[in-house]
Amino acid sequence: MSIGISDDGKLFTIDTENTSYQMKVTSQGHLIHTHYGRRIYGDASINLERKDRGFSQNPTPEKKLRDYSIDYLPLELSGFGSGDYRTSAVTIMNGDGSTCFNPVFEGYELKKGKYSIEGLPTFATDNAETLVITLVDKASQVRARLFYSFLQEKDIITRALEIENDGDKDIRILKAMSTSFDIAYGDYDLISFPGRHCYERVENREHVSWGCKRLGSTRGYSSHQMNPAFILAERNTDEENGEAIACALVYSGSFVAEVEKSQYGSFRVQIGINDEAFSYPLAPGECFRGPEAILSFSAEGLDRLSYNLHMAARENLIREIPDRKHRPVLINSWEGCYFDFSAQNIIDLARDAKTLGADMVVMDDGWFGKRDDDFSGLGDWYVNEKKLKMTLGEMVERINKEGIRFGIWFEPEMVCEDSDLYRAHPDWALTVPGRTPSYGRSQLVLDFSRKEVRDNIFEQMSRIMDSANIEYIKWDANRHISEFFSRGAEDQGTTGYRYMLGLYEFLEKFKNRYPGVILEGCSGGGGRFDYGMLHYFPFIWTSDNTDPIDRLSIQRGTSFFYPPETMGCHVSASPNHQDGRETPFFTRCATALTGTFGYELVPSRLSDEERSIMKWANEYNRSNWEIISKGRYHRLSDPEQDDYYAWMIVANDGSKAILHTVSKTNHGNNRSVSIRLRGLDEKAWYRIGENVVSGSVLMYSGMLIPDRKGCYEAGIFIIEKVE
Ligand code: DGJ
16 A cells, blocks of 8 residues: 555655655644655654744643743645645635634545546546545635645655535635645755746755745746746765655646745745736635646756656656657747748758758748738638648648658637627736726737637637648747736736636647647747746747847756657757857757757758758667667756756666767867766667777766867767667
8 A cells, every 4th residue: 555544543654655744643633744854663752842933823821831832843735824824725715704724634645546637737647546645724725635645666756636515604815725734853965947038947055945936937938037846955965875755746837836944944835826916716516626736856966867857757747649659850930930921942852851850840930821920810710821822631641751740830829800700809818997908919808718719710610620741749839928817807817827727728629639649838938937837838949039149958857857759959059049159050959859849940951961861860869769768868068067968868768868968168278078877777888989898888977978079069979788
C-alpha cells in the first residue's frame, strides 16, 4: 500500500519509491504536516516541540493548552482569522461577514484509482489510490477536501482542493491554494523561473529569508513573466547532490506561489489560483474545485528532480499523437515571410522542404480575413483568397503533391476591433462597459468563458479545418487579459477561472473532433508554457526569441520542469531578427536540435553549405528522436554564469547519448574546457568519434571540448556504448 493510515486514523503517510509525505491530526483536530522528504518509517511528529509562545494564540483559555498554537504548528491547510498569522491557504468571506476559517479534521476516505477534476487537466495513472481528507470549519459548515494521489516510480505527489458550502448562507471564497504545507525546519533557496517576452523562464536562485515571497501572474495566462513552477532546494543542493522539492500548478491562468519563512524559521509552501481579481461565490450546497498541483522530492539533486518531472509529463500528462514515430520537422513561414506572402511562397517553401528533407510547412499569421499587418482581422477565420491567389484546398493539395504535409496558424482567443466579428459582437470581448480597454498588439481578448463565443470560433475553425488536409495547428495568443469582465457573467470574481475552463473545454472538443491533428501551443512564444497547456499541446513554441545564444538560457530554464521535446525550437536567419546577433548556421542547429525541430527562414536564401547542414540536421533530429523524447536530460553547465552551455540526453538503456555544447564567448589563448558527463555506465566503454573512452573517465575526470576557433561555436557529439 502506498498510502498508509495508522489504526487510529490520525496519521497518514503517502510513500512513493523514494519519498514519504506525512500528515497527522493533532489533539485539537488540526491537520499538521510532519514530513516530506526521503522515505521514513513511523511517526515523524516526534520531531515537533510544543511550547508556550508569546503572542501565539491558543484554542482555549485552559492552562494545559497554553503550549498549543496554530501560529507555529506546521499545518497542512491553513485558514484565516483563528490564530495562524502566516499567509493563508484558504480565505473565506462568511455569510455573517467574518473572514474566519478554522479547518479541523472530520474524516478521510481512501479510494481506488487517481482522482480527476471535472473540466480541468490532471496527471493520470491507472496505478494509484486517492486519499481524501475532509476538514471542516464547524461554525460555518464550510468543508475543504484535500485530494492526494501519487505517481509511484516518479516520486510525484499530486494534490487538489475542493471547497463545499454546507452551511445555510452564501459565502465567498477569496483564496484557495491547490497545495499548501509547512516545513518545520531547514534553510532553503528558492529557484524560480521569471522572464519577459523573448526571455522566458531563466533560472533565478535566491536564499529564502524572513517574510513571504510571492511569485505569480495576474495576466489571466500563466505568463512569460513567471512560470507556475518553483523549487525549494537546500542551500548546497546542486545538479547531482542535495535535497530539493519541486512544486507546480497544472493550470494556465493567473496563479500565485508563496514561500513564507515564519518567525520560528518554518516554511509555508503553496501554489494555486491567484487571489487577486479572484473571488468565488458559493451558495449553500455548491462546490468549488481548484486546479491540480504536483510535488516531487529528490535527494539526488536537481537533475533527478527534473527527470521525475519529465517522465511524469511524458507518461502521465501529455497526450501524444498516435502512430507518429517522430514529430514532423517543419518550416514555418513567420520569420521568413511575416505578412508578405501568397500561396506560391508557401508552395515554394514546401518544394524546398522536400529537397532538404523536412516534413511539413506551416503557414503562419496573415492568411485570413483582412490581415496584412497586426492591426486588423483577428476573429475573421475565412481564407483571404485574394491574397493567397488560390483556395486553401488547392494550395494544400499542391503542397501534399510535393510530398510535404501542411500546418496552419490560428489565434482563436483574440479579436481586433477592425474585424467583422467585433463589428457584429463588440460585447464578446473582455472589456468593461464605460471604460476604454487596454490593447495589446492592437487586439482584445475574446470572452472564452461564454459558450456562444466558443461555439462561433469553433465553427469558423472547423470550416477551415474541413476544407483542406490540415495536419497541424499552431495555436497562438498574443496578449494577456487585463479587463477581467465578462458581459455574460453575474459575478466578475470568477471570470479569469471560467475563461480557463472555457478554453480547456474548447481544446478538449477540438481534440476530439480532430484527433490526428498535431497541436503546437504558443502565446507570443512562451507566454503560456505550463502543465495545463501540455495536456492539450504536446509541445509549445518556447520563445519568440530564436537567437541561439539567448535560447541557451531559455531552454535550460525550461528544462527544469519540462522535457526537451515539449520545446518548439527553430533555426532562423542570421543576423537574428530579435537581437541582431550573428551566429553560424551549425550553432543555430545545435541549439534547436534537441527540441521539436524546425525552421523560420526561407531556405532558398541559404548558402550551399548551410543547405547541406540543414539536410544533415533534419536527419539527426529524426534519428535521435527516441533519445530526445524519451531519454534523460542533463544540464551540464549554466550559460548565465559559464562561457558555454553543455547539455546531454542519455537513452534510457544507457546505450547511447547525445552531447551538445555551445560557447557564448571566445578569447585569445582560450582556457581549455573539460566537461564532466552524466548518466553513463561507469564500467562501460563509449565511442566518441575516433576515441573509445570509459564511462568513468567521461563522468569523473571529464571530456575535453575541442578549442573554439570563433565566437558562438558549437559541438555535437554522439556517444555510443561499445559492447
Ligand atoms: C507570435 C508567435 O510567437 C510568432 O511565432 C508568430 O506566430 C506571430 N505571433 C504571428 O503573429
